[in-house]
Amino acid sequence: MKGYRILHKEAISDVTKLIVVEAPHVARNAKAGQFVIIRIDEKGERIPLTIADYDKDEGSITMIFQEVGKTTTQLGSLKVGDIILNITGPLGHPSEIQNYGSVICVGGGVGIAPIYPIARALKEAGNHVISIIGARTRSLIFWEEKLKAVSDELVVCTDDGSYGRKCLVTEPLKEILSDTKRTISRVWAIGPAIMMKFVASTTEPFKIPTIVSLNTIMIDGTGMCGGCRVSLKEGAKFVCVDGPEFDAHTIDWELLLRRLSYYRDEETYSLQRYKHKCNLDNL
Amino acid sequence: MSNLTKKQRMEIKRQVMPVQDPKTRIKNFEEVALGYNEETAILEAQRCLQCKKPLCVEACPVGVRIPQFIKALREKDFTLAVQEMKIKNNLPAICGRVCPQETQCEGSCIMGKHSSPVAIGRLERYIGDYELAHRTCPLQKTTSTGKKVAVVGSGPSGLTCAVDLGRFGHSVTIFESLHVAGGVLVYGIPEFRLPKRVVHSEVAYAMDCLGIEIKTDHVIGRTLTLKDLTDEFDAVFIGSGAGLPQFLRISGINLNGVMSANEFLTRVNLMMGYLFPEYDTPVKVGKRVAVIGAGNVAMDAARCSLRLQSILYDSPCEVYIIYRRSRQEVPARQEEVHHAEEEGIVFHYLTNPVEILGGNNGEVKAIRCIRMELGEPDNTGRKKPIPIPNTEFEIEVDTVIVALGTSPNPLIFIGADELQRTRHGTVVADPLTGKTSLQKVWAGGDVVTGAATVISAMGAGKRSAEDIHRYLIG
Ligand SMILES: Cc1cc2nc3c(=O)[nH]c(=O)nc-3n(C[C@H](O)[C@H](O)[C@H](O)COP(=O)(O)OP(=O)(O)OC[C@H]3O[C@@H](n4cnc5c(N)ncnc54)[C@H](O)[C@@H]3O)c2cc1C
Ligand SMILES: Cc1cc2nc3c(=O)[nH]c(=O)nc-3n(C[C@H](O)[C@H](O)[C@H](O)COP(=O)(O)OP(=O)(O)OC[C@H]3O[C@@H](n4cnc5c(N)ncnc54)[C@H](O)[C@@H]3O)c2cc1C
Ligand code: SF4
Ligand code: SF4
Ligand code: FES
Numbered sequence: 001m002k003g004y005r006i007l008h009k010e011a012i013s014d015v016t017k018l019i020v021v022e023a024p025h026v027a028r029n030a031k032a033g034q035f036v037i038i039r040i041d042e043k044g045e046r047i048p049l050t051i052a053d054y055d056k057d058e059g060s061i062t063m064i065f066q067e068v069g070k071t072t073t074q075l076g077s078l079k080v081g082d083i084i085l086n087i088t089g090p091l092g093h094p095s096e097i098q099n100y101g102s103v104i105c106v107g108g109g110v111g112i113a114p115i116y117p118i119a120r121a122l123k124e125a126g127n128h129v130i131s132i133i134g135a136r137t138r139s140l141i142f143w144e145e146k147l148k149a150v151s152d153e154l155v156v157c158t159d160d161g162s163y164g165r166k167c168l169v170t171e172p173l174k175e176i177l178s179d180t181k182r183t184i185s186r187v188w189a190i191g192p193a194i195m196m197k198f199v200a201s202t203t204e205p206f207k208i209p210t211i212v213s214l215n216t217i218m219i220d221g222t223g224m225c226g227g228c229r230v231s232l233k234e235g236a237k238f239v240c241v242d243g244p245e246f247d248a249h250t251i252d253w254e255l256l257l258r259r260l261s262y263y264r265d266e267e268t269y270s271l272q273r274y275k276h277k278c279n280l281d282n283l
Numbered sequence: 284m285s286n287l288t289k290k291q292r293m294e295i296k297r298q299v300m301p302v303q304d305p306k307t308r309i310k311n312f313e314e315v316a317l318g319y320n321e322e323t324a325i326l327e328a329q330r331c332l333q334c335k336k337p338l339c340v341e342a343c344p345v346g347v348r349i350p351q352f353i354k355a356l357r358e359k360d361f362t363l364a365v366q367e368m369k370i371k372n373n374l375p376a377i378c379g380r381v382c383p384q385e386t387q388c389e390g391s392c393i394m395g396k397h398s399s400p401v402a403i404g405r406l407e408r409y410i411g412d413y414e415l416a417h418r419t420c421p422l423q424k425t426t427s428t429g430k431k432v433a434v435v436g437s438g439p440s441g442l443t444c445a446v447d448l449g450r451f452g453h454s455v456t457i458f459e460s461l462h463v464a465g466g467v468l469v470y471g472i473p474e475f476r477l478p479k480r481v482v483h484s485e486v487a488y489a490m491d492c493l494g495i496e497i498k499t500d501h502v503i504g505r506t507l508t509l510k511d512l513t514d515e516f517d518a519v520f521i522g523s524g525a526g527l528p529q530f531l532r533i534s535g536i537n538l539n540g541v542m543s544a545n546e547f548l549t550r551v552n553l554m555m556g557y558l559f560p561e562y563d564t565p566v567k568v569g570k571r572v573a574v575i576g577a578g579n580v581a582m583d584a585a586r587c588s589l590r591l592q593s594i595l596y597d598s599p600c601e602v603y604i605i606y607r608r609s610r611q612e613v614p615a616r617q618e619e620v621h622h623a624e625e626e627g628i629v630f631h632y633l634t635n636p637v638e639i640l641g642g643n644n645g646e647v648k649a650i651r652c653i654r655m656e657l658g659e660p661d662n663t664g665r666k667k668p669i670p671i672p673n674t675e676f677e678i679e680v681d682t683v684i685v686a687l688g689t690s691p692n693p694l695i696f697i698g699a700d701e702l703q704r705t706r707h708g709t710v711v712a713d714p715l716t717g718k719t720s721l722q723k724v725w726a727g728g729d730v731v732t733g734a735a736t737v738i739s740a741m742g743a744g745k746r747s748a749e750d751i752h753r754y755l756i757g
Contacts, residue, residue, distance in 0.1 A: 225546035266565035
């Protein structure tokens with residue numbers, strides 16, 4: 001059968017799933033920071049997911065996703081052996097990894113997954129890596145041990161204080177940046193757009209280059225539709241081909257957030273309809 | 284009726300194409316033009332004067348054997364008609380529907396001087412549909428040559444090139460970045476002009492008869508590079524089209540509700556957004572839509588908008604075409620403009636947008652335009668539109684679709700710096716053979732010419748296939 005087989009699946013939290021999928025054409029050239037576009041079945045939409053890890057020998061890629069809407073919920077319901085009809089990639093530019101000195105990696109929510117390979121690569125390149133991870137509540141925190149293993153320092157926080165520090169990720173970030181004994185050369189942040197926006201405004205006064213990975217709405221992922229465009233100081237760019245990583249201080253965040261919510265009514269409707277159908281099927 | 288005199292032939296009126304009623308068709312995505320039946324097709328075919336020096340053939344970019352296929356058709360030898368057609372054109376069901384006949388074959392038909400031209404396109408479609416239903420003219424492979432060719436892109440240029448190479452006995456693999464084959468034929472041109480089943484059937488048929496392999500989900504430049512292909516294959520044809528949308532540089536262009544025609548048409552056609560929520564991809568269109576531009580792409584976007592509106596809203600809606608030149612300069616196919624007018628699309632000619640205005644919610648509220656007049660012809664020979672000072676005005680809209688042309692997508696050129704390109708981003712290729720500056724690499728279609736036509740892309744694919752064949756067996 002045409003498509004790509006799920007080889008392995010794990011629940012990382014209640015709403016966060018990890019799948020390993022056979023996709024040798026993607027694994028062959030994949031690098032940290034790149035993504036794929038998947039379409040589950042004939043009626044499915046095309047959605048972007050980061051390549052969280054890859055195994056060239058096995059010809060597989062790992063994706064970690066949060067069940068936020070119809071497509072990710074449906075994806076989460078698939079089992080080992082099931083088929084994803086289309087996977088295109090690797091897309092976008094890989095992360096630029098060098099020895100910068102001391103760096104901070106901020107991962108929020110499902111953004112913890114894509115920040116991990118970046119932290120690992122930065123560590124391997126000789127950087128002093130400080131990682132800050134955060135989520136709404138304890139059950140959404142994952143990969144603490146993995147991040148600890150590739151970080152020189154690790155801070156964990158939750159919005160509700162159920163685990164680690166009770167604060168937003170920007171609080172420890174600001175403390176570290178304010179510490180005059182330290183020189184931070186670069187910050188990476190991946191997470192919900194609103195978190196990345198606040199990370200950007202936190203680092204801006206310190207004039208520290210800050211890289212974010214944008215999660216705009218996409219269709220083709222190849223520069224053909226312009227639906228993913230983002231407004232930067234130097235003009236509009238397409239996230240799928242020019243990104244997904246950008247200098248956080250040049251982004252028009254208000255516009256980005258508004259564009260992300262443009263289809264909210266349709267998305268909500270689609271999810272409700274899907275859940276309703278699943279409930280009926282289970283009767 | 285086979286022995287009519289010339290006079291009698293000239294007295295037959297051009298047969299009317301049956302169409303769906305405009306009031307009905309704006310509520311569905313089904314085909315607008317319904318096609319001739321056998322009787323009208325034969326009657327129309329009787330009008331052809333079988334010219335000794337057929338001007339129509341000269342005006343067809345691939346030189347379809349028009350008098351020959353029409354003669355076979357009116358003698359009811361449909362199999363022969365298909366054979367005659369396929370000597371030059373593999374995809375008559377597609378070209379018959381989408382060629383701009385009025386500027387090509389029909390534009391030069393001698394009958395046009397007398398009354399109206401022979402409806403060559405409609406006859407071509409008739410033959411094409413006959414072949415789709417009966418498959419009388421199988422694609423045949425000669426003995427295998429053992430040579431391997433990669434084709435990038437599955438639009439009309441790539442498909443044509445692949446089919447011809449397959450017939451010559453080469454083993455062909457098509458690499459396509461999207462999840463289905465067909466290029467603009469599936470993601471751009473809407474169902475009501477070119478039903479997807481026509482394209483899918485042609486693709487499946489080519490795969491079955493010739494063993495052509497299609498690898499979808501492969502973006503050349505990312506999944507594999509051009510270099511990977513030249514390393515693995517004996518020759519490579521690039522038919523990756525001109526899919527990169529242009530946006531206007533005016534304020535408000537990134538507001539919610541402003542999109543490229545490519546995005547809109549992709550959501551509607553490729554992702555079947557008009558069947559949301561049964562299909563997962565949503566597509567939004569407001570009650571007042573402005574489409575900027577007046578080419579085929581603009582007409583398609585406008586007419587899709589109209590149809591979506593009738594699905595989404597009960598109250599009256601409007602769709603505007605905003606075009607900076609006048610009716611005479613409209614580049615779209617005549618038939619589409621005519622259909623668009625019938626369907627109630629409002630045309631603002633000699634009008635150019637200067638700004639898109641947003642409301643409190645960050646969504647489009649209006650488009651500010653300025654009136655234009657036509658000045659002296661520019662270097663392309665077209666009259667240059669000039670803004671008339673102090674004529675700015677606003678049109679209230681909630682959706683703006685930009686259909687201002689496209690250029691080649693540069694992704695494929697990653698890691699292929701040696702491939703010579705023009706400053707417009709198109710590939711430099713020999714017009715007769717499609718040969719590029721890179722060894723083993725040919726190119727054709729929109730990626731070479733910039734956005735053009737289906738038939739010119741097919742012609743380019745055909746010429747390259749011949750040259751690649753010469754190279755491989757030479
Ligand atoms: C380059 C890139 C990489 C990505 N990588 C990952 C990843 O590794 N793991 C992962 O879980 N997600 C990732 N995303 C986001 C992911 O694509 C969306 O979560 C997904 O499209 C949602 O689809 P859905 O149908 O399930 O939800 P929808 O029905 O589309 O959306 C449900 C809700 O989520 C919100 N939403 C929709 N899209 C996004 C988005 N892009 N970002 C934030 N909120 C959104 C909507 O506003 C809505 O409220 C990535 C996005 C991009 C652009
Ligand atoms: C909405 C619309 C309406 C039109 N209407 C008409 C009409 O009525 N009549 C007419 O004659 N012409 C029309 N045209 C123009 C016509 O469709 C094109 O000129 C023609 O399709 C060009 O064919 P092509 O093979 O060069 O490229 P395309 O049809 O563009 O096909 C290129 C293919 O290559 C793929 N591709 C691109 N980059 C890569 C890559 N890096 N790796 C792998 N694959 C890649 C694309 O996904 C695509 O499938 C219309 C165009 C549009 C957009
Ligand atoms: S291919 Fe197009 S231009 Fe040529 S004869 Fe057919 S309809 Fe006319
Ligand atoms: S020019 Fe017109 S009349 Fe003459 S052969 Fe062509 S179609 Fe027939
Ligand atoms: S997703 Fe279509 S251009 Fe980026």
